[in-house]
Amino acid sequence: MTTMQRPRAAIYARISRDIAGQGLGTERQVAECQALADRNGLEVVRVYVDNDISAFGGRPRPEFERMQADIRTGTVQTVVCWDTSRLLRKTRELEDFIDLCQPRNVDTLQVNGLRVDLSSSHSRAIAKQGMVYHQMESELKSERIKAQKRQAAASGKYLGGRVPYGWRKVDTITDTLGRVRGGQIVVDDPAAALIRSGTEAIVAGRSLISVTREWADAGAIGLTGNRMNTTQVRRILLRPRNAGLSMFHGQVMGNDWPAIVPLSTFRKMEAILTSPDRPRQAESKFRYLLSGVALCYCGAYMTGFGAPERRSYRCSVHQAGGRYIRGHANRAMGPLDHYVRSVTSHYLGRSDVRAQLLKDMQRLADSERPVESADIARLVSMKQDLIRRWTRGEIDDGEWEEARQEIVNQIAALEAVTKANGGNRAVFSALATEDPGAAFLSSPVEVQREILREVFRIQLRESGPYRGTFDPETVSITLKEAMDG
Template structure:
């Protein structure tokens, strides 16, 4: 019976977007298929996708077709195009054993995952690939530190006010003027909101051709690179080798002014109210959101209410509602059967056997050839 094959090609990083490395893989894989007289019915390509992290849509689709019995052979340039993680190899072995899958590679020969020797060879190749990835990561991290200490600025997305040329990082004069204007206006007492609103009225776009937002402008002005400073992981390590847009004093003054303007009730994404976004309106079913409300009368006292965010049907005093909910919860958890509500849905029987190893966080036990982690009781 003739083999029904699929070619799989992958490249982790495609800087040019042209997929040249993928095309080279496909060309060699096609030659291998021709020499072996194998009929190729599918070609799966994951370009600019890492095998060590993230989702590979074409690889997942290929496995589904293998499981459906439509493919019995994979042709790839090397096994590291298929997998770099042990858990990916485990999934591939399970599919291979169920469907008699054959794997042919241009550089590593034939891999038979249905035999112990084939699985051992695949595992060794996987560990070698993983080692190469980790070594590359370690070298890259060391290189990043060295460049930072030398004052070199590495960036993938062009920062507003600068561009990379053959001569290094250069100032974009028009954008630099906008950055200086923003610093000056903020230090003169104007709010970020007012500056952003003005920039958008003047149709001043960001580097991505989008309108300015408060968070975008705040992040830009907080960037020490505008003062010619090289930071690495939050710490100053060197003076940059590029031209600063503003003096260091201006950048420091911006940070100090920003801290002074922050109020205790400034906006944040922290949860402040018990039911905001969780409670539902009894009239229309919309979500109730916490918002400020002012009591009628001379005092104009401020309070917080839960208000229907859909049709503004109802609003309820936040303090009184939270107190009621807390009282109900405390009363329910005070009942004799409350412990069953909080009982974890896990198997605890393995904790009765002898421990294998112990540590500060708990104990690992073995039962029925399975490892179970039992946290320490405190």
């Protein structure tokens, strides 16, 4: 007696979000699909489960793709799912699924509905119509989530994900997958102390590499578990959130996060670190007085290199592509440093230069706005109120966009003013002494470098071969235009 072979079936289960992380939702789907397969006399040969993966978000579904491959090879003759919305969520996916299953006579059964018939044009049209509603439902859900995130960002609320360095979550729960949920954001005191000291150090004229070293000595580590480099430290210091401002798509949206540093101090530090006068090269390479400060006659920055007894400055273009390139400046470090320090000390000690520099520093100080934080907070509050009115339908889209753009422009104008008021405390500290020249000479190299960068433009001139003696005519040292009045 010949035993008839039962049709080979595959079960597919999926859940978009598994909050508990235990796969219970997909387990229930598989159990009901197995029962349906048994009632229809099918032999389940494979079970495919995509847990915690949305079919609409664009992320790959490994198990779904594996099932499609098995359909192509004939391993699977029938697909069993709890509902077609678990299997497909886009009309484009349905078209591909029809092209895959129809030529191979692969059936699709669903627990929560009738058999999906793809054999005729009429039945395929019905299937496509149902998929249109599934896709619309997903799109509406996506729009609601995005609107909720915009509103949360406008209120300065935490949007989820990894907590930024400087804060931590409290009163939280951790699911079985190790994901943290719930709770609120508070300042993480040890990390916040480093952010405060780092911000104040930059404003005081210290270098980014010195701040990075202090963080490393204090045990600060990045996301990889290793000590942070200057790029990571710079990125952390430049976050507007440090000053209590949350950003959403590049715009200031709220200020409900607990601030770590005053907004005025943050803006001064931001102006220094983002100044076009600061070279883009890693600061760890700028250990010497004129590294990243002096310019070659080609316009590129000079960097220091060589053994202590033969140390010199050379144009950064020399290092392009790892090859030595002729036609750029190369100067002995010792004589050039000595000359620049002597000229700077003399300049700062002159009464007319000192008076002009103090006048410029005072102008910056007078133009600072101590109510800047309140101004931005007021505009952000207006923006939040505008969002609430638009959500309630009290204003239309045109009125919303016009008013929103006006507020955005006002915030941008305030930020531009505060950035221009950054100033440089290193220069002011030297000028505030009885002997600015001596104060400059006794300052650490990194502070001397900040003073040079702020006050002078130093550029080397073309010259012949080095003859063993320093020629002052080969270097130009001029006060910057802003300091010339």
